[in-house]
Amino acid sequence: MPAEKETLFMKIRALLTATALCLAGPAFAQGKAPAAKEKAAAKKEEKAATKPEAAAGAxxxxxxxxxxxxxxxxxxxxxxxxxxxxxxxxxxxxxxxxxxxxxxxxxxxxxxxxxxxxxxxxxxxxxxxxxxxxxxxxxxxxxxxxxxxxxxxxxxxxxxxxxxxxxxxxxxxxxxxxxxxxxxxxxxxxxxxxxxxxxxxxxxxxx
Known part of the structure; x- marks a missing residue:
């Protein structure tokens, strides 16, 4: 393959790879968000469960x-x-x-x-x-x-x-x-x- 065509082919492949990564980024973020929310909710529930009951009236x-x-x-x-x-x-x-x-x-x-x-x-x-x-x-x-x-x-x-x-x-x-x-x-x-x-x-x- 001539050097110019090989260089052009490499540029096109790099461009396609970059485009794919950009498109996949939001999907990855969307996949992580629910997990983060679930983790925060679980932590909140755990804290509530370990919180001592209110003291009786003085x-x-x-x-x-x-x-x-x-x-x-x-x-x-x-x-x-x-x-x-x-x-x-x-x-x-x-x-x-x-x-x-x-x-x-x-x-x-x-x-x-x-x-x-x-x-x-x-x-x-x-x-x-x-x-x-x-x-x-x-x-x-x-x-x-x-x-x-x-x-x-x-x-x-x-x-x-x-x-x-x-x-x-x-x-x-x-x-x-x-x-x-x-x-x-x-x-x-x-x-x-x-x-x-x-x-x-x-x-x-x-x-």
Missing amino acids: TANVDVKDAKGQSLGSVTLTETPHGVLVKGSLSNIPPGEHAIHIHQTGKCEAPAGAAAFTTAGGHLNPAKKKHGVLAAEGKHEGDLPNLYVNTDGKVQFDFFAHGLKMKDVQDQDGAAIVVHATADDYKSDPAGNAGDRIACGLVEAQK
Whole structure:
């Protein structure tokens, strides 16, 4: 074969080879894409399978005591997606209707010469509202329904504190559960005209 024809033949063959490779490129890419997507999906599923389940709601136990330091029972606070569930069982409480609130400071002291449990401060009120569900500008996050104590001095209760979070009661200075001598009228600021504080319990984290 003459040199010119051989050179032309080699050029044509190289051109055909290059054209074939260009046409095959997209096909190769299309073949790899599903494999890459499948690999990414499998990795995502594996990660989801190994991810730990969400932790249960934060819980705190409260030992409620009278001014003499005698235990009257316990209250449990449990965080939910919508607020805090407040459950309790108390005894040796005077029969009748009593206010119960969450107060802003975790101190249940009864200083000599001072009203009992004033160290617990006012009601828990991070939103700076007025007291009581009947108040137009209410309510405090620490406001709760009244207790109705039987003639035997015992009471069990389940309350739901809507919008309250455990971080509000477990901040740097803690919080306290306080029982009052009389009922909350749900409107008088700042404490519902509920009378003296007859019992108090520190909010502590569940261990």
